[in-house]
Amino acid sequence: MEPPAQQPLDDSPAPGFDGVAAALLDGEGRIRWWSRAAGRLLGWSADEVVGTLGRELVAREDAAAGGAGTAGAATVRGPAAGADLERGAVEPVAGRVRRVRLRHRDGHAVTADVRLLAADEGPGTLVVAVAPGPGTGRGPDQSLARELLAQDRIPAVQLDMEMRTVRANPAFEALRPEGAGDDWLTSLPSMEGEGLSGDAFRRVAEEGTALVAAEYGVGTPGSETGLALTCLRMEGPLGEPRGVVVTAREISQRQRARRRLVQAYERAFALGSSLDVVRTARDLAEVLVPALGELASVDFPDDVLQGRDPPLGYPGHAASAPRRVAAKAAEGEWPTHLVQVGEPVPVVPERPENAVTQVGEVLSAGPERARRVLGHDPALIARMLPEGMRDSLGCPLYHGGRFFGYVQVFRVRNPAPFEDADAAFLQELCQRTAEILDNAFRYTREHRTALVLQRSLLPPAATESSAAETAGSYLPAGGSASVGGDWFDAFPLSSLRLALVVGDVVGHGLRATATMARARTAVQTLADLDLPPEELLTCLDDLMQRMKEEADQPDSVGASCLFAVYDPVSRECSMASAGHPPPAVVLPDGSVSYPELVPGPVLGVGDNPFEVTTVRLPPGSVLALYTDGLLGHDREAGMERLRDDLGRLCPPTTGPGTAMPPRPLDRISADLVRRHPDTDHPDDDVTVLLARTRAVPESDIASWEYPADPAAVQAAREDAGAQLSAWGLVEESFTTELIVSELVTNAIRYAGGPVGLRLIRDHVLVCEVSDPSNTQPRLRRARSTDEGGRGLFLVAQLAHRWGSRYGDRGKTIWTEQELAPGGAARALS
Structure with missing residues (x-):
């Protein structure tokens, strides 16, 4: 690798890069280029070090201040970072920052943070070094942090890698709770249930992924007041992590509630994904908690649960008692003293206080009004109202003149009463849910009808x-x-x-x-x-x-x-x-x-x-x-x-x-x-x-073939009678011989030969007569003057069933005679 030409450089430090020394090593680890900042850091000029091994600039850990000499002095091994530098020409440790002691031209050791960067093409390594401590330069993110900490409108604080406060502006100090220690910022609980703020800050410092507008609670437990925190990692001139800077924004209770309501509207679009009414009730409770309150329940009449259409009428005229099908608590389990899922809901007496629910509107009731609705009945109050209730909303699921159920939402920790926007949201959500339930019933009716029809048609x-x-x-x-x-x-x-x-x-x-x-x-x-x-x-x-x-x-x-x-x-x-x-x-x-x-x-x-x-x-x-x-x-x-x-x-x-x-x-x-x-x-x-x-045994099958000769009819009768005697069906002989006689006679007279006869013994006695003709036999009623035409009529009277079928050659006329358990055939009437 050819070293770049030495160009005149401006000695004035650039913001963010002052104090950063650099050198370029070739594939053998020799210095091929030396920056002026490197000369200022170690005192060596480019002419003195170019061509020497980079590892020779690593100081001995026990070296004395003396030993000034040329760059060609004896090779000295340094600590782990020095070993990296020594290997840097062959396999640089990309992205790793190590602290190493380097030899100054005057002989003393200079401590610097060193980073090795591999070349994209060909062998070679870029060595970047900077002396640690303040005043060694600042990167763009450090400049941003400095500007944030200098102003007093946006609360900001700088934390080191151990999450200790380095510097905070006055706006941030104004947020500190009274009596809170220095670690109060890292101890805030997440309002989304995702741990403490300090854990999130450490992940930002280690991974570099920014944390944006994460909400954490401050004040007393259960308070809706919180901070929206944004956390960014700070890096040194060589890209090493130095800590994080955190900005804060206060979130009021009203802003928090409004945001939850918007999120609930977004989640409400998922309702109706299932045609299961119980699943729909559970999804509804999931939307309501914690968007509106800390507790929510959904009750359905038994008609709805059993798949029957609710009768027409207002909620107070429901034909079946309601039953709790879904319950949701923001924290922990559903209170044990309240009506549990699967239990029937006590009937609330009709009073003027709850008359509004009869026409499908929302009932808003604080503790006192809720007790009046329940008639001040202690047992009923204990089963229906949670302890410490601040406010409640109730709304029926009513659509198309039918009552599908009732929904209730309670606030027990949030002291703020429900607003008109909350009541409007609940009413809209209940109307949508009632429409979903009605559609589910329409589908269920069609499904049940088709399924019953289909199953009735199957064998x-x-x-x-x-x-x-x-x-x-x-x-x-x-x-x-x-x-x-x-x-x-x-x-x-x-x-x-x-x-x-x-x-x-x-x-x-x-x-x-x-x-x-x-x-x-x-x-x-x-x-x-x-x-x-x-x-x-x-x-x-x-x-x-x-x-x-x-x-x-x-x-x-x-x-x-x-x-x-x-x-x-x-x-x-x-x-x-x-x-x-x-x-x-x-x-x-x-x-x-x-x-x-x-x-x-x-x-x-x-x-x-x-x-x-x-x-x-x-x-x-x-x-x-x-x-x-x-x-x-x-x-x-x-x-x-x-x-x-x-x-x-x-x-x-x-x-x-x-x-x-x-x-x-x-x-x-x-x-x-x-x-x-x-x-x-x-x-x-x-x-x-x-x-x-299964198969019919050979012993239960007998077959013969006869020529087209009228004399064959007698032979067929005798063969059939003998076979029935052998089978022990003597009582069926007369009827069978008569059937054989008529069928064989017709085959010889109208179809010619050969004529086949086959008897099969099973739970019925089968008689088959085959001939080469494809003419369809017809059953007709003969007149008193006719000399023939009574054969098939007689056969139909003697046999239990009869018919004909066609084969590859000719046709077969068959009959079946029922055999009684004792072997007796059906008597000739």
């Missing part, structure tokens, strides 16, 4: 059938959304099959709930027609398009849906999706997977086919259907979380060493909902439907 939480056991859980959305259009369903189909449905309607509230109701009804109706999953979703898509045309807001109509059919005979599950996430499958060995389902568009888009996916499920498998509310905002992460949760909640039930019984589905579904990231206030409905599959 039972758990069902049992031959195909599977099911369990569902539903968690409505929280916040402003409340309820949505999620639904799940599980209902039986023909031939012991089970339909599983889960859907999610766009939007929330009553509109979404009504759309959900229509969609769920349509699914059940279409499923009764035994439509395959892809055809059912196509029909449901047409319905949703018509609903969009009817709606005043078409974009708000739409839904996703997953429809699955499980057959316990074939053990196959066929499913199709309309924009819905795939189900999770938990096999008995504990493995969890998602079928490769190809989702179609959401319902209401139209002109798009839906694809069917079929999976084979061993008995004991768990099928988990859900809505995207369970997954959260990140679908992939939610599906991975669901996979892990199902793996933990559904342990293996088969395999070596596993004898653990399957866990109840209702507990699994409840745990899945509880594991949602935001269970308390989800922003979307969370719906889960679980099904644990």
Whole structure:
């Protein structure tokens, strides 16, 4: 690093910089530049020291006054600061000020405060030194402090690093309380509950962050008189902290109260953030204390607490007794002798003194008037009025002709009575709170209506059938959304099959709930027609398009849906999706997977086919259907979380060493909902439907196939009768043989062959006849002159239920006959 050229300097000291010596060291620690102030401080000229090592100017601690010589004298190690100076050329201690003894040219030691500053680019160190003590110069902040202490209009005081008073102006001394010691300023308590003033001053001195207009109390405890203190750190010429300077401004009781009132107005804007009436009462009490007084209470009638609309009428005509729901004390706990939170509030007798509250105005009452309002009843006074009460304000929460509650504020320490501004603020705040409560009740009514409607439309939480056991859980959305259009369903189909449905309607509230109701009804109706999953979703898509045309807001109509059919005979599950996430499958060995389902568009888009996916499920498998509310905002992460949760909640039930019984589905579904990231206030409905599959044993299934020959009818009757005898259902043989005869005859006559016959024994006896025709069978009443047309009519009379469904090739006509506990079939009437 090249030394800067020596330029002629003005010897006159600059304010704030006189006495400050400086030298520049290169990367090896040699002096490359020497200021004239440094020469005045140590007596060495620039020609004598430039090129020598800076550490050679550090004096021995035990050096004698002699030893004058050149700068090339032997190297001498000094104290810790000298070590810093010695290391300064390599790694300067930035910002650190050390006191060090330096060698004067005459041989004596010079004490100086030294600071090392690293160069921004390249090696090198700037050494700045100043002799300590008064007269060594002052920085800008010292000049400011000097000017503050010289005037007598603004109270100001200078404190050192130990918070001892260095100097104070007369205006500050005039603030000293009578008989107070020198440390009175550092012992003031904060009026905001943040400790003593001395602690704040020390933080300013150590950290350098200014303290601006902090309020501290003076005078007797509880007095509203105080000081607004501003504290700034003072620094020396090298940036070292020297103490603080404090200015003060008196705060009167009226100014303090006005400021608290302004702050209370600002905090009042937060009211209404919650639709919980108890939370609203607590927020109201927080605003009132200590803005208006030291104690505040909020009472609600039981109608409000129980979610019922308060009846029309003035406060005195409230139908239910009030109860204290919130209480706030400025210091400590709520007084024990007063009515506590949760306790009923004693009824105050109607008197002329409290008639003003009947029409919703503020009642201001001092101690004597408050006792008259209470009828001078000692027991009632003790329960309602705090000890040492100076003044009180009371105001009803009244809106729209309904009484929602009552608010009271007390002053017990502040001797000043309530002013008109205080009463106006309380009245405005109570009116706002009453409007908030009324809005909360409006929301609650709509929420309750939608929730009751939605829950009434959902199936039972758990069902049992031959195909599977099911369990569902539903968690409505929280916040402003409340309820949505999620639904799940599980209902039986023909031939012991089970339909599983889960859907999610766009939007929330009553509109979404009504759309959900229509969609769920349509699914059940279409499923009764035994439509395959892809055809059912196509029909449901047409319905949703018509609903969009009817709606005043078409974009708000739409839904996703997953429809699955499980057959316990074939053990196959066929499913199709309309924009819905795939189900999770938990096999008995504990493995969890998602079928490769190809989702179609959401319902209401139209002109798009839906694809069917079929999976084979061993008995004991768990099928988990859900809505995207369970997954959260990140679908992939939610599906991975669901996979892990199902793996933990559904342990293996088969395999070596596993004898653990399957866990109840209702507990699994409840745990899945509880594991949602935001269970308390989800922003979307969370719906889960679980099904644990079962299978019909092979021994309970019998099937045959016959050619299109009229003689096959007799064979079918005989085969069915023999099978029923083997099953021990002899009493059902006649009815079953008659049904088989009619159905097989119709299939051979109108559809051709081959004709399939299948019997399934469960809690009902299922009879199925399949043929290759797609013609829909029709039930009609034959005339007395007709020779045929009575077969299906006869079958309908003999069977408990009957119907037909279409497959990939042809159709199947099925019947169900109820089996009594003893095995007897329904008697032919």
